[in-house]
Amino acid sequence: MSERLRVKQASPLLSFLTTELKGWSRSKIKQRLTTGCIIVNGQPIMRHDHEINVGDDVEVRATGKNVQLKVSRLEILYSDNDLIVINKPAGLLSVATANENKDHALAILRKQLTRPKRTVNLWPVHRLDRDTSGVLMFATSREMREAVMDGWAEAEKTYLAVVEGCPNPSQGTIDQPLRIDPEKYQMIVGPHPEAKKAITHFNTQRTVRERSLLEVQLETGRQHQIRAHMAWLGHPLIGDPRYGTEGPRMGLHALRLSITRPKTGKRLTFETPAPDDFLNLLR
Structure with a gap:
């Protein structure tokens, strides 16, 4: 299963995830980041300080391996x-x-x-x-x-x-x-x-x-x-x-x-x- 989130306020990615993922430990969130499970606007992001903007789509996946990338525009x-x-x-x-x-x-x-x-x-x-x-x-x-x-x-x-x-x-x-x-x-x-x-x-x-x-x-x-x-x-x-x-x-x-x-x-x-x-x- 995965969670989809929409950014309402610009911030570093880790801060956003910590706020939105209620009940998640900081270490669990960082683990998802480092294994490519956090997808921002269709791209895997692993930097905790990556800046996200209002309107960005953030997906939190259970695994970062062998997942088909979904892209609508190039x-x-x-x-x-x-x-x-x-x-x-x-x-x-x-x-x-x-x-x-x-x-x-x-x-x-x-x-x-x-x-x-x-x-x-x-x-x-x-x-x-x-x-x-x-x-x-x-x-x-x-x-x-x-x-x-x-x-x-x-x-x-x-x-x-x-x-x-x-x-x-x-x-x-x-x-x-x-x-x-x-x-x-x-x-x-x-x-x-x-x-x-x-x-x-x-x-x-x-x-x-x-x-x-x-x-x-x-x-x-x-x-x-x-x-x-x-x-x-x-x-x-x-x-x-x-x-x-x-x-x-x-x-x-x-x-x-x-x-x-x-x-x-x-x-x-x-x-x-x-x-x-x-x-x-x-x-």
Whole structure:
């Protein structure tokens, strides 16, 4: 079961919860915060000093794990006649899967942009894992999608990652091929006739309490590349049970994407800062 609350006066989140949740101990409320059970306007929040405003929706859930994120609108970072770039929240699929075909970014964005007598068609240029937040691009035609993909090798893809431990040396390159294990749906690192080239560059930004914030650049874009490479290095992402351990959210955020726009040849860069629930992984 969960409780839904509406904010009537601006205040820090913990103060609001302490007032509204009659009979709850302060330690119980903090436990719900740290495990990602407090949802503000559809986003898990773990900072007790997070400022909430009048009209905000606050949901208190019994568990923060494996709960389907409900989103009705997406933040649009950029749009023109050919391309639309959004800030995808963690917990939301990029596109439909065999098991889930309703609540995903493609469907939500299509509905958000559609007007009477004007249906919007969208094609995903790339994808982000469900639990990865950040920059996600769509094209408004199959031709534009293919044109962008033709130059995808020159795209610059920059991520932020929160990992266990502190890499030594603090920066470097992982040049290890990857192949999929279809039974475990997991990438296997290392040379193999079926493995494909995969190169990941990383640079440690800071370390807090045995966790490190890395800036990561992809030279290739294999499925689960950062997750598999960092686990292979001995520093798995926080909150990644497939390659590491459980957590309130996965420590991966698509910070920046830079492409050469087809038709004009202009260089376009899209960026969105890491959300609070990501940065809370370092606290």
